[in-house]
Amino acid sequence: MNKKDNTHPHTSAIRQQMERTQYREHSNPMFLTSSFVFPDAETMAATFTGEADGIIYSRYSNPNTDELIQKVCSMEGAEDGFATGSGMAAIFGSIAAFLESGDHVISSRAVFGSTHQILSQLLPRWGITHTYVEPDKVDEWEQHIQSNTRMIVIETPSNPGLALIDLEKVGALAAKYDLILNVDNCFATPYIQKPMEYGAGLSVHSATKWMDGQGRVLGGIIVGKAELIEKVRFFCRHTGPAMSPFNAWIISKSLETMHVRLERHCENALKLAQFLEGHSKISSVRYPHLPSHPQYDLAKKQMKMGGGIVAFELADGLAAGRRFLNAAKMCSLSSNLGDTRTILTHPASTTHSKLTEEERRAVGIMPGLIRVSVGLENIDDIIQDIEQALEA
Ligand SMILES: *Cc1c(COP(=O)(O)O)cnc(C)c1O
Numbered sequence: 001m002n003k004k005d006n007t008h009p010h011t012s013a014i015r016q017q018m019e020r021t022q023y024r025e026h027s028n029p030m031f032l033t034s035s036f037v038f039p040d041a042e043t044m045a046a047t048f049t050g051e052a053d054g055i056i057y058s059r060y061s062n063p064n065t066d067e068l069i070q071k072v073c074s075m076e077g078a079e080d081g082f083a084t085g086s087g088m089a090a091i092f093g094s095i096a097a098f099l100e101s102g103d104h105v106i107s108s109r110a111v112f113g114s115t116h117q118i119l120s121q122l123l124p125r126w127g128i129t130h131t132y133v134e135p136d137k138v139d140e141w142e143q144h145i146q147s148n149t150r151m152i153v154i155e156t157p158s159n160p161g162l163a164l165i166d167l168e169k170v171g172a173l174a175a176k177y178d179l180i181l182n183v184d185n186c187f188a189t190p191y192i193q194k195p196m197e198y199g200a201g202l203s204v205h206s207a208t209k210w211m212d213g214q215g216r217v218l219g220g221i222i223v224g225k226a227e228l229i230e231k232v233r234f235f236c237r238h239t240g241p242a243m244s245p246f247n248a249w250i251i252s253k254s255l256e257t258m259h260v261r262l263e264r265h266c267e268n269a270l271k272l273a274q275f276l277e278g279h280s281k282i283s284s285v286r287y288p289h290l291p292s293h294p295q296y297d298l299a300k301k302q303m304k305m306g307g308g309i310v311a312f313e314l315a316d317g318l319a320a321g322r323r324f325l326n327a328a329k330m331c332s333l334s335s336n337l338g339d340t341r342t343i344l345t346h347p348a349s350t351t352h353s354k355l356t357e358e359e360r361r362a363v364g365i366m367p368g369l370i371r372v373s374v375g376l377e378n379i380d381d382i383i384q385d386i387e388q389a390l391e392a
Contacts, residue, residue: 009190010259012074018067030249031063060237064248071255072221075190076203081223082232083248087186087206088114089241090220094182094204095153097235098228101127104149108135108165110158110363112184113352119153135163136295138170145177155184156193157303159337160311160347160371161364162286164295167302171199180228186210191259192266192304201228207251209338210308213261214254217247261340261376265308268382269374273310275383281320281390283368286311309337310372318367321346325370327392330377330385337373342382345371 007015017028036055038044046052055061069081084090095118099105107119109132119130131144135158152174156165167183174181183195186206195203205211207219220243222232236242266289273287285292288299289306299306314320324344325333331342335350345351347365355365374382 009075013071013255013258016067016071016074018063028064028067028249028252031058031245033062033245034058058245059240059242060233062242062245062248064245064252065243068243068248068252068255069221069223071252072190072205072223075255076185076223077194077196078203078223079226080229081221082229082236083207083243084220084222084236084241085243085247086218086241087112087204087208087220088118090204090206090222091115091184092118093220093232093236093239093241094202094222095123095151096239097232098180099123099126099128099150102148103128103151104146105130105151105153106141106144106149106179107132107153108155108158108163109133110135110161110163111153111155112159112186113354115153115155115184116359117354135165138166138173141170141173145173145179149177149179151180151182153182153184155187157187157288157299157307157309158363159187160309160345160351160369162187162288162293162307162309162311163364164288164293164298164302166298167193167195167198167200171195174201175199187307187309188303189258189262191262192307193302196224198302201225202232208336210262210265211258211338212251212254213258213338213340215336215339215341217250219243219247219251262305262308264376265374266305268376268379269308269310269372270306271379272372272374272382272386273306276310276312276386279387279390281315282312283315284313308374310374312370312372313366314368314370316368318348321348321368321370323392324389327389328385329388330381331372331389337371339373340376342375342377342385343373345373347371 035057047054065083107130133141154165180201182202183200185203189210202224205221207221273290276282276285287310331344334343348367352365
C-alpha cells in the first residue's frame with residue numbers, strides 16, 4: 001500500500017489520491033457504502049482468503065480510509081496503518097493488539113488522561129501491569145525493564161504539560177530490549193516530528209486534533225512497521241473500531257492544508273508564549289521552542305517547530321484560573337484542541353480531573369495551569385483577548 005516516492009510529504013498529502021472512478025472527478029468522492037460487491041463467487045472467496053486484493057467491508061477497509069492511511073504513511077515514513085473512529089480507539093488498539101495476560105508496559109507518566117485510565121484501570125483486569133517513568137529522565141528507564149516487558153508507551157510533547165521525551169534515547173532502549181515503541185504523536189503531528197525515524201514501531205494519532213484541524217470530526221490513526229500493523233489490523237477488524245468513511249474523507253482533505261495551517265499555528269503560539277513570558281500575573285510559561293523550556297535543545301533537535309499548544313500557570317492558582325477563563329471574550333472554553341479557533345482549557349478540572357491531585361502534580365498539572373490551543377485568528381486579537389482576561 002505504501003507508495004514510495006521522493007516527493008515532499010506534504011506534496012504527497014495533496015497529490016496522493018485513490019484511483020478515479022469512471023467520472024474522472026478531481027476532488028475525491030466519498031464512499032458511503034458498508035460493503036462491496038464481487039463479480040462472482042470465486043473472486044469473493046479469493047478476496048476473503050487474501051489471495052486476491054480487494055475491499056470487502058468498511059469495518060476492514062474502505063477507499064476513503066485507505067487513502068487517508070496512505071497519506072499519513074508518506075508523511076510519517078511508515079509502512080502501513082489503520083484508521084479508527086477516535087484517538088482513544090487507536091491508542092487502545094495499538095496496545096491491546098499486542099499484549100497478553102502477564103505482560104508489562106513501561107509508560108511515560110505524562111500520558112493523556114484516558115491513556116492513563118487504560119493503563120491503570122482496564123489493562124490490570126486482563127493481568128497486564130505497567131510502570132510509570134519520568135519523561136525527562138530516559139536514562140533511568142532501563143532499570144524498570146522486566147523480563148515480561150513488551151512495550152514502551154510514550155507521548156511527546158505531553159498533553160498538557162509539554163514535557164518532551166528524547167526519541168533517540170528511547171528508540172535505542174526499545175531496540176536493545178526488543179520492545180515495541182508506541183508513540184502518541186498527536187501534539188506534534190507528522191509534519192513536526194517523525195518517531196519512526198528514531199525506531200518507533202508505532203506512531204499513533206488523535207486525528208480529531210491538528211489533522212482535521214477544524215474541530216469537526218473524531219478520528220484515530222495508527223501507522224507503523226508492516227509486521228506490527230498486521231497485528232493491529234487483525235485486532236481492529238474483529239473488534240470493530242473502524243473510522244467512518246465520512247470522517248476519513250474530511251480528514252484526508254484536511255491533510256492537504258495541514259502543513260500551511262501548522263506553520264501559522266506555530267508562529268502564533270511562539271508569539272503568544274513570548275508575550276506571556278513577560279507578564280506579571282503569570283508564574284511560568286511552557287512552549288517547546290521557547291529557550292526557557294527545560295528541554296529546549298531536545299525540542300530543537302526532534303521537533304521542526306514548537307507546535308500549537310502553549311501552557312502557562314497563573315501565579316494565583318485555581319481561583320485565578322477560573323476568573324481568567326470566565327473573562328475571556330473571544331477565545332473558546334472547550335476541552336478540544338487543534339482547531340482554527342483558539343481554545344482555553346483548565347486541565348486540572350477537565351481533561352485530567354480523574355487523576356488524583358498528587359498524580360496531576362507529578363506530571364506538572366498545577367491547579368492554576370491553563371492550556372491554550374492557539375488558533376489561526378490574527379495573533380494581535382488572540383493576545384489582546386488573553387491580556388484583557390489576565391487583567392480581569
Ligand atoms: C485528544 C487526545 C487523545 C484522544 O483522542 P480522541 O480523538 O479524543 O479519542 C489522545 N492523545 C492525545 C495527546 C490527545 O490530545
